[in-house]
Every structure is written in structure tokens, then in C-alpha cells.
Amino acid sequence: MVVLEHFYQKVIIPIKIGSFDISITNLTLSMFAGVGIFLILLVIFAARPKKIPGKMQVVVELLINFIRKGICFSMIGPKESDKWVPFVAGVFIFVLANNMIGLVPGTYTPTSNPVVPLTIALIIFLTVHIANLVKNGFKGYLKTYAPPSVPKWMLVIVVPIELISTIAKPFSLFIRLMANMLAGHTILYVILGLIIYFKTYFIAIAAVPFALVMTILEIFVSAVQAYVFAILAALYIGEAVNPRH
Amino acid sequence: MDPKAAALIAAGFCMGVGAIGPGIAIGNLVGKALEGIARQPEAGGQINTAMFIGIAFAEAISLYALVVAFLLIFVA
Numbered sequence: 001m002v003v004l005e006h007f008y009q010k011v012i013i014p015i016k017i018g019s020f021d022i023s024i025t026n027l028t029l030s031m032f033a034g035v036g037i038f039l040i041l042l043v044i045f046a047a048r049p050k051k052i053p054g055k056m057q058v059v060v061e062l063l064i065n066f067i068r069k070g071i072c073f074s075m076i077g078p079k080e081s082d083k084w085v086p087f088v089a090g091v092f093i094f095v096l097a098n099n100m101i102g103l104v105p106g107t108y109t110p111t112s113n114p115v116v117p118l119t120i121a122l123i124i125f126l127t128v129h130i131a132n133l134v135k136n137g138f139k140g141y142l143k144t145y146a147p148p149s150v151p152k153w154m155l156v157i158v159v160p161i162e163l164i165s166t167i168a169k170p171f172s173l174f175i176r177l178m179a180n181m182l183a184g185h186t187i188l189y190v191i192l193g194l195i196i197y198f199k200t201y202f203i204a205i206a207a208v209p210f211a212l213v214m215t216i217l218e219i220f221v222s223a224v225q226a227y228v229f230a231i232l233a234a235l236y237i238g239e240a241v242n243p244r245h
Numbered sequence: 246m247d248p249k250a251a252a253l254i255a256a257g258f259c260m261g262v263g264a265i266g267p268g269i270a271i272g273n274l275v276g277k278a279l280e281g282i283a284r285q286p287e288a289g290g291q292i293n294t295a296m297f298i299g300i301a302f303a304e305a306i307s308l309y310a311l312v313v314a315f316l317l318i319f320v321a
Contacts, residue, residue: 070294172305175308176301179305179311180308183308183311224300227297228298231298
């Protein structure tokens with residue numbers, strides 16, 4: 001069915017190299033469109049930076065200030081966070097652009113396909129562990145799993161919980177993002193599909209306002225999920241990088 | 246019983262029971278946030294932000310149940 005393009009990938013330009021299938025699908029085009037629009041707007045707004053910012057430069061400064069003070073300073077602390085602001089800003093803007101592009105009719109939400117959030121979650125997982133190893137050394141990395149402030153008899157319970165949470169934290173990041181994006185579109189298609197199912201237009205009197213409200217909620221959920229993803233990434237990095245008590 | 250029928254009943258049950266916990270959690274959260282704002286209206290911005298983060302966490306739990314329900318309907 002042509003209306004279900006939100007849920008299925010359609011190959012547009014097939015490109016195969018050996019046995020790797022790297023065709024251009026509607027996911028690729030939506031991702032390029034979303035991130036491209038964001039990048040072009042950011043470059044246009046901050047094209048010639050001045051010391052006293054003009055009207056358009058203030059918007060970019062607002063965004064970067066929000067990421068730096070709102071996300072990084074509160075989670076990583078002011079001393080270490082200047083190294084990590086570009087990474088967290090990249091994650092935040094990538095997830096925000098990919099969530100928002102799904103609201104345009106006819107596009108595909110890249111973050112609703114399991115591949116995209118899984119890749120970002122794996123990148124954050126590798127970043128956290130490698131940052132922990134580089135900053136604290138191998139013994140410090142092992143001490144993460146057995147914090148010194150825990151009494152010795154509780155270590156039997158705490159160590160398995162910490163080991164399970166190394167798998168559970170990136171997995172929950174991935175599932176939270178993917179399921180939120182998928183659920184929003186599913187509700188919209190179920191509500192509007194009732195009109196087709198009952199084969200009468202009278203259902204539209206009840207269905208369309210409900211779908212409108214759900215779309216407004218979708219806009220809100222897209223922004224909040226991007227913010228929660230970025231703040232959790234900053235939290236895990238902060239746990240790895242800050243000295244432990 | 247037909248396995249497909251059992252899977253569909255299980256999917257409905259799963260999502261229904263899985264929405265109880267997050268419902269209670271979000272209700273508690275928003276209640277405490279409102280109490281905090283009523284006590285000290287100047288901290289409204291910070292309390293608002295922390296409340297939204299908490300709601301996103303609680304919502305994720307109910308979405309785990311939704312994913313299991315989808316798996317039951319479409320894959321089993």
C-alpha cells in the first residue's frame with residue numbers, strides 16, 4: 001500500500017558493492033533532508049560571526065548555550081565538559097533532526113528503523129568505555145564495577161547489577177528512542193485507518209481532530225526524546241569521566 | 246487453543262498490565278512536581294525540566310511492554 005511508506009523502506013537507487021547492499025532508500029533521503037536542512041540553517045545563521053551578535057546569530061548561540069549549560073554543565077561538571085560539548089551537540093542535533101523530519105508528510109522517520117538508534121547507542125557505549133579506560137586506567141575502570149564507598153558484604157549484589165547495567169543502559173537508550181518514534185506513527189495510522197476500515201466518511205468527524213492532537217503530541221515527543229537521549233549520553237560520560245567519591 | 250489466538254490474547258494482556266506501573270509513576274511524578282512548584286514558584290523552570298526527564302524514563306518502561314506486544318502480534 002502506498003500509504004504505509006512510513007513503515008517500509010523503498011529502494012530508490014540500488015547500489016551494490018560485492019555483497020554489501022548500500023542502496024539509496026527513502027530512509028537515506030529522509031536522513032539527508034533532515035540533517036541537511038539543519039546544517040544549512042545553522043551555517044546561514046552563523047555565517048559571519050560578530051562580537052555583538054545579530055538577530056540570526058543569537059539563535060545559534062541560544063542552541064549551543066542550551067547544550068553547554070543545560071546538558072553538559074549539569075551532568076559532566078564545568079571543568080571537563082568543554083571537551084565533550086561537540087560530541088553531545090552532535091548527538092542532540094542528529095537525533096532532533098531525524099525525529100522532526102518524520103513529521104513532514106511522505107517522509108520516513110530514520111530513528112524509527114531499529115538500525116539508526118542502535119548505531120548511535122553503540123557509539124555512545126564505545127565512547128563511554130573508552131573514555132573511562134583512557135582517563136582512569138585499567139584498575140580505575142575495574143573499580144567502576146566495585147565502587148569503594150560500598151561496604152564489602154554488599155559487593156556480591158552490586159557487582160552483578162553493575163555488569164548487567166552496562167548492557168542495559170545502551171539497550172534502554174536504543175529501545176526508548178525507537179519505540180517512541182514507532183508508537184507515534186502507529187497510533188496515527190490506526191486512527192486514520194479506521195476511516196478506510198469502516199468505508200464511510202462519517203468516522204472522519206471524530207478521527208481527524210484526534211489525529212491532529214496526536215500530531216501535536218508527536219512534535220512534543222520528538223523534541224523531548226532527543227533531549228532525554230542527549231542528557232543520558234552526557235550523564236553516562238559524566239559518570240565515566242568524573243572522579244568517584 | 247489456536248497458537249495465534251493465544252498470542253493475540255497475550256498481546257492485549259501484556260500491554261494492559263504493562264501500562265499500570267508507568268501510569269502510577271507518572272501520576273506521582275507530576276503530583277510531586279506540582280507540590281514543589283507551589284512551595285517555591287521561582288524554581289519552576291528547574292522542576293519542570295526534571296519532571297520531563299522523569300516522564301521520559303517512566304514512559305520508556307511502558308514502551309518496553311508495547312514492543313513485546315508487537316512481537317507477539319506480528320512475529321508469533
